[in-house]
Amino acid sequence: MTSPTRRRPRILIVGAGFAGYHTAREVSRLLRGRVETALLNPTDYFLYLPLLPQVAAGVLEPRRVTVSLPGTLRHVRLVLGQADSVDLDARTVHCTDPEGTPRTLRYDRLVLAAGSVSKLLPIPGVAEHATGFRGLPEALYLRDHITRQVELAATESDPAAAAARCTFVVVGAGYTGTEVAAHGAMFTDALVRSQPARPGGLNPRWVLVDVADSVLPGLDERLAATADRVLRGRGVEIRTGTSVQESTADGVRLSDGDFLPTRSLVWCVGVRPDPLVADLGLPLEQGRLVVTPELSVPGRPEVFACGDAAAVPDLAHPGALTAMTAQHASRQGKTAARNLAASLGVGTAVPYRHDSLGFAVDLGGVKAAANPLGVPLSGPVAGAVTRGYHLAAMPGNRVRVAADWLLDAALRRQAVQLGLISSWQVPLDTDTPELARTPGGSDGTGTRKD
Numbered sequence: 001m002t003s004p005t006r007r008r009p010r011i012l013i014v015g016a017g018f019a020g021y022h023t024a025r026e027v028s029r030l031l032r033g034r035v036e037t038a039l040l041n042p043t044d045y046f047l048y049l050p051l052l053p054q055v056a057a058g059v060l061e062p063r064r065v066t067v068s069l070p071g072t073l074r075h076v077r078l079v080l081g082q083a084d085s086v087d088l089d090a091r092t093v094h095c096t097d098p099e100g101t102p103r104t105l106r107y108d109r110l111v112l113a114a115g116s117v118s119k120l121l122p123i124p125g126v127a128e129h130a131t132g133f134r135g136l137p138e139a140l141y142l143r144d145h146i147t148r149q150v151e152l153a154a155t156e157s158d159p160a161a162a163a164a165r166c167t168f169v170v171v172g173a174g175y176t177g178t179e180v181a182a183h184g185a186m187f188t189d190a191l192v193r194s195q196p197a198r199p200g201g202l203n204p205r206w207v208l209v210d211v212a213d214s215v216l217p218g219l220d221e222r223l224a225a226t227a228d229r230v231l232r233g234r235g236v237e238i239r240t241g242t243s244v245q246e247s248t249a250d251g252v253r254l255s256d257g258d259f260l261p262t263r264s265l266v267w268c269v270g271v272r273p274d275p276l277v278a279d280l281g282l283p284l285e286q287g288r289l290v291v292t293p294e295l296s297v298p299g300r301p302e303v304f305a306c307g308d309a310a311a312v313p314d315l316a317h318p319g320a321l322t323a324m325t326a327q328h329a330s331r332q333g334k335t336a337a338r339n340l341a342a343s344l345g346v347g348t349a350v351p352y353r354h355d356s357l358g359f360a361v362d363l364g365g366v367k368a369a370a371n372p373l374g375v376p377l378s379g380p381v382a383g384a385v386t387r388g389y390h391l392a393a394m395p396g397n398r399v400r401v402a403a404d405w406l407l408d409a410a411l412r413r414q415a416v417q418l419g420l421i422s423s424w425q426v427p428l429d430t431d432t433p434e435l436a437r438t439p440g441g442s443d444g445t446g447t448r449k450d
Contacts, residue, residue, distance in 0.1 A: 010035070010036045010109070011109045015041060019332055025072070027340060044069050047136060056140075068396070081095035081097040091107050112305040114276045119270045144419065162202065167261060170208050172269040186364045227363060244265075285311040289305045338350060
């Protein structure tokens, strides 16, 4: 008689952003052949969010910031779909595939790396008139929209209407908003040079709005000052201590009473944890799922959580939580994989600890602000460090990204509309999961925060 083959443990990872991707890759390395690993994600790629502003500005082609999941995670089964709910007692995840078919996935170990969604504040008109910046569709739409507004302004007979089309308002002066404004100003200047001369010319206007007292609030003042100087040097108006009071089809009214006629409002205010974690019925802190320093869920030793969805204790600053950044998410994913393996008898569990790697903000061209390992840098040196960091952090496409950077430095950008994404396909609506959710994602430039 022969004994039946013992079933291998099933590991299910929800989300393929920074946290989920690195969990899957580390699990594959540690437990190859010992477990069945599945990765649930709406798309078949990992999105390198920090370079999205360069996609919107025409520096990089869209596929450069996407890394194939089947191509780089050879021992992980990809399940295309969006997680709808989790039955913790039955150890199942209910999801819907891209064609609307419901599915149920069983697991022995679960890793929740569902990421975050856009933070939408209750401001009249914002949901209807603003464009978010959380994924590839938004970046592609924004690139087309900016190009279209400049081209329409070039043939506009009314000077006031032309000025409104050439005014771009970015809300949120954190990493994402700062980079969008910096790259956007360079992009519109290049677009204007490619347009036929018109009476009075075209004068693109970029306005960066934030309630904080400075750009990049909370960071080293010297680096924030560098970003401020570069932005103002490109003509970007920085309106600190100011918020949006109302958005309409004709423009934006600020809290200081000023009305900015514009057709372009880019929402970069921030993110909040994916609503999936709130539906689990488990303890939350700041909207994030409470976990131990080993990234397991108290009372549910078979469940781990990491990235933006998890309230991970910051052991370097007792009482605080780690920031919702890609740098943390990547390292938490590796720790979650190690501790998951330990729960199956391979290795030893460890708490999540981190050392500061510093940050870098790409300001377009050769300009950047960075403090690798605490050393403040600016100008071309910071630009080289920033791009070097991105090439090292990306899990693929490094040669293609570097080639696009070289081509952008040597050739004029192509100012054309692709027409791939319409405005109705990128609503600023966090209740639309297939558009608003970015599984495992962190702040668009969060790789540079500690």
